[in-house]
Amino acid sequence: MIGAASVIPSRKDPVRSRIVPLALALVGSLALASCAGAAPGKPASTEAGDGHGEIAGAVELAEPALGLTSVDADGAVRHLDLLDESVTDLGSTAPPVGMTTDGRYLFVETADGVQIVDSGVWTWDHVDHFHYYRAEPRLLGTVEGEGPVTVATTNSSTTGGTGLFFAGSGESVLLDTEALSKGEVVERFRDDDGGLVVPVGSFALVARGGEVAVRSADGAPTGESAACVDPRGAITTRVGAVVGCGDGALLATAATGGVAIERIPYPQGTTAPRAEAFANREGRPTVAALAGDSAVWLLDTRAREWTLLPAPAPLAAVTAVDDADGHVLALAKDGRMLVLEAATGAQLAATEPLVADSLSTGAAPVLIADQQRAYLSAPSEHRMFEIDFADGARLARTFETASAPAFVAETGR
Numbered sequence: 001m002i003g004a005a006s007v008i009p010s011r012k013d014p015v016r017s018r019i020v021p022l023a024l025a026l027v028g029s030l031a032l033a034s035c036a037g038a039a040p041g042k043p044a045s046t047e048a049g050d051g052h053g054e055i056a057g058a059v060e061l062a063e064p065a066l067g068l069t070s071v072d073a074d075g076a077v078r079h080l081d082l083l084d085e086s087v088t089d090l091g092s093t094a095p096p097v098g099m100t101t102d103g104r105y106l107f108v109e110t111a112d113g114v115q116i117v118d119s120g121v122w123t124w125d126h127v128d129h130f131h132y133y134r135a136e137p138r139l140l141g142t143v144e145g146e147g148p149v150t151v152a153t154t155n156s157s158t159t160g161g162t163g164l165f166f167a168g169s170g171e172s173v174l175l176d177t178e179a180l181s182k183g184e185v186v187e188r189f190r191d192d193d194g195g196l197v198v199p200v201g202s203f204a205l206v207a208r209g210g211e212v213a214v215r216s217a218d219g220a221p222t223g224e225s226a227a228c229v230d231p232r233g234a235i236t237t238r239v240g241a242v243v244g245c246g247d248g249a250l251l252a253t254a255a256t257g258g259v260a261i262e263r264i265p266y267p268q269g270t271t272a273p274r275a276e277a278f279a280n281r282e283g284r285p286t287v288a289a290l291a292g293d294s295a296v297w298l299l300d301t302r303a304r305e306w307t308l309l310p311a312p313a314p315l316a317a318v319t320a321v322d323d324a325d326g327h328v329l330a331l332a333k334d335g336r337m338l339v340l341e342a343a344t345g346a347q348l349a350a351t352e353p354l355v356a357d358s359l360s361t362g363a364a365p366v367l368i369a370d371q372q373r374a375y376l377s378a379p380s381e382h383r384m385f386e387i388d389f390a391d392g393a394r395l396a397r398t399f400e401t402a403s404a405p406a407f408v409a410e411t412g413r
Helices: 032-036 178-181 356-358
Strands: 018-021 044-047 059-061 067-072 074-080 087-092 098-101 105-110 112-120 121-125 130-134 138-144 149-154 161-166 170-174 185-192 198-199 203-208 210-217 222-227 235-236 241-245 246-257 257-265 284-292 295-300 304-308 314-321 328-331 337-341 347-349 367-368 374-380 383-389 395-402 404-409
Touching: 018 074, 032 314, 059 074, 087 138, 087 170, 098 404, 105 149, 105 161, 105 404, 112 149, 112 178, 161 178, 170 178, 198 235, 198 241, 198 246, 203 241, 203 246, 203 257, 210 246, 210 257, 222 257, 246 404, 295 314, 295 328, 328 367, 356 374, 367 404, 374 404
Parallel strands: 018 395
Antiparallel strands: 044 059, 059 130, 067 074, 067 404, 074 087, 098 105, 105 112, 112 138, 121 130, 149 161, 161 170, 161 198, 170 185, 198 203, 203 210, 210 222, 235 241, 241 246, 246 257, 284 295, 284 314, 295 304, 314 328, 328 337, 337 347, 367 374, 374 383, 383 395
8 A cells, every 4th residue: 555645647748739639439338347457557556445545446556547537418428548548438328418526426417317427536535645546437327316406525435425406306315425436326315305415524414495404324304504595506625515505605514423514604795696606626625616707706615715806708617726826717708718816816827719619509618627737628629628727828738529528527536
């Protein structure tokens, strides 16, 4: 067992942008054996059970197996390895209408519910260092429900729970994430008259009727609750779980025998639109959200404070890198990716309009941030872009895709 340093390995990255064609993998059944055996990092261990996030049959790696796992409009699931640029076909789901990820699993919303894809690569956070794993990728099954669905995950893909709220049927479901890591879809509880479900340690928050209440893993109320008018949006940071409310946010953290809930109100006198969806580099304390299309909300969950930044252009999406330089990444409605300064909102750099066609046709590009790079999907352009945001928004790599990547997640993180 190694204690790998908390660094991201360098990726193939020439000085000038280049285009990398993605060959179509075989359509149909899972190419499991070839994917599982092609670990991009040197295997460090195949033993399991010592509490470092691994499972039986997984291989520990010396570096993270980062990839882009995508689902196209027909449901074809493909995985692009960002280290060796190989592409693996992982099978197919029903046609997707939405997707959420925790960095390992893809929760793909379809007409019948949520189909779960295990990418087979993940990182386990040990606070001062990380452990990296690869296991067999697979399609795990479907959680039935009538959407639209809101999925809330944690930063752990081997412990705790995953929350699903099916707005159409009003059902709240808490999945057992440890069971998912073993290939099983297990519902810890299903509430027919529920609301937004947000996991917190071995507990869960359920939002309903202007209140967020704490439930145990089996769904039993604990008696702990907090007011939350019109809950929308949830995300888990290194500090705790965030739930967006009409007047700010709730921050829930695991406490002895239960959950502690704190309110983080918007700054007094603000008239900016509320935050409705949060995004960040996974696990970091600061998250970002749109305030309409002309400003950005930053929520620092460690400092328990909001910051409102003016936007230099109308925006379609935003995410917080939360690095030492305070980068915030935004997708402008004209198709450019902007690099903003977290302290002032000033524009530091911008790309060319990479996804203008996708935005004009409503194809919804996905913007992802990690420690070193940003990834931007371009469904209409049939491309995915890798951008070095710290180097003047330089276009590092362009991946051509044979089909339109309707939804994309960075996995292995």
